[in-house]
Amino acid sequence: MLKNFKLSRKFNILLLSIFLGAVLLSGIAFSAILNRNAEKEVTAKANLLLQTMLSVRQYTQTEVNPQLAPRLETEKEFLPQTVPGYSARQVMEDIRKNPQYTDFFYKEATLNPTNLRDKTDPFEEGLVNQFRNDSNLKELTGYRSSPAGDLFYIARPITIKKETCLRCHSTPEAAPKSQLATYGSNNGFGWKLNEIVGAQVISVPASGIIDNARKATLLFMGIVVAAFALAMLVINWLLKQTVVRPLNRMAKVANEVSMGDMDANFEQTSKDEIGNLAEAFNRMKTSLVMAMNMLGRGE
Structure with a gap:
């Protein structure tokens, strides 16, 4: 077919073929690089926020809890400020008041929590079960859909490693009376040492960064x-x-x-x-x- 074309047309066809191949390959390569950079940026944000929440938990565990723990037996109402997970969640909720961080989420999703606001949803329950089925699994990452758009999440298992944690979660009889008065005796009990009871899940918006890419x-x-x-x-x-x-x-x-x-x-x-x-x-x-x-x- 090319034999019947003029020289300029043959040259244009050859040049156009080379161009289409070059554009396709460069587009794929450039898109892959941008997507990789976008995922790195999202992951860095999630890791930073997760580390912040871990620091809040550690501060509550070592500084706040020892000061307030004796009052649990005398107060009529339970003091949730003694619980590291509660402190981290409250700090996150305060951060989310800033319009830039409205779609950032932190949750210590638990299969059988004392406070029902920490109850796992079906997606989080699946994450927890993956950790329970594979004790060597230390972290899960990925994307999930939400009304705010795609969210990138990092999940890590919550394992009962200290005997002190079982004081509030072993049996209702061993729990502080103020805890029973506030949350009742039906939820948050039966936990065991070294058992994975939930997952720390941090979610950050990814749709904006991906759209920019x-x-x-x-x-x-x-x-x-x-x-x-x-x-x-x-x-x-x-x-x-x-x-x-x-x-x-x-x-x-x-x-x-x-x-x-x-x-x-x-x-x-x-x-x-x-x-x-x-x-x-x-x-x-x-x-x-x-x-x-x-x-x-x-x-």
């Missing part, structure tokens, strides 16, 4: 397409000026010579391959004239 990819592709379109116009103009037009002129002169017009000359305006071709045609015309003259003289 997609927009950057489209912008990059648009710039590449525009640059190549301009390059094709310039190359086509140069091709016509330096190759196509000189060849067309030589074809016209050759046609005139073939009709007997020996005064027509092949213009040699350059010293490149086109110029060499014109010079060769001129020599051929000269040889043809000499041959015809010799035939005319009968030699």
Whole structure:
């Protein structure tokens, strides 16, 4: 099929094929790089926030709980400030009051919590069960959908490692009376040492960062397409000026010579391959004239 096309069209088809392949490969590579960077950015945010919550828990465990624990037996109402998970959740809720962090979430999702606001939803329950089924599994990451858009989450198991934790969660009889008065005796009991009872789940919005990566990819592709379109116009103009037009002129002169017009000359305006071709045609015309003259003289 290409045999029937003119030189410029053949060249454009070849150039367009190369361009489409280059755009496709560069687009895939650029998109992969941007998506990887976006995921790194989301992961860094989630890890920073998770580390903050862990620090709050540690502070509550070592500084606040020892001061308030004796009051649990005398107070009529339970003091949730003694619970590390409660402190971390409250700090997170305070952070979420800032409009920039409205869609950031932290939860110590528990299968059988004392406070029902920490009860696992079906998705979180699946995470906890994965940790319970594989004791070597220390972290899970991924994306989940929400009304606010896609969220990137990091989940880590909550394991009962200290005997002191069982004081409030072994049996109702061992629990502080203030706890029973506040939360009752139906939830948050039966925990065992070294048992995985829940998961710390931090979720940060990912849709915005991913959308920005997609927009950057489209912008990059648009710039590449525009640059190549301009390059094709310039190359086509140069091709016509330096190759196509000189060849067309030589074809016209050759046609005139073939009709007997020996005064027509092949213009040699350059010293490149086109110029060499014109010079060769001129020599051929000269040889043809000499041959015809010799035939005319009968030699």
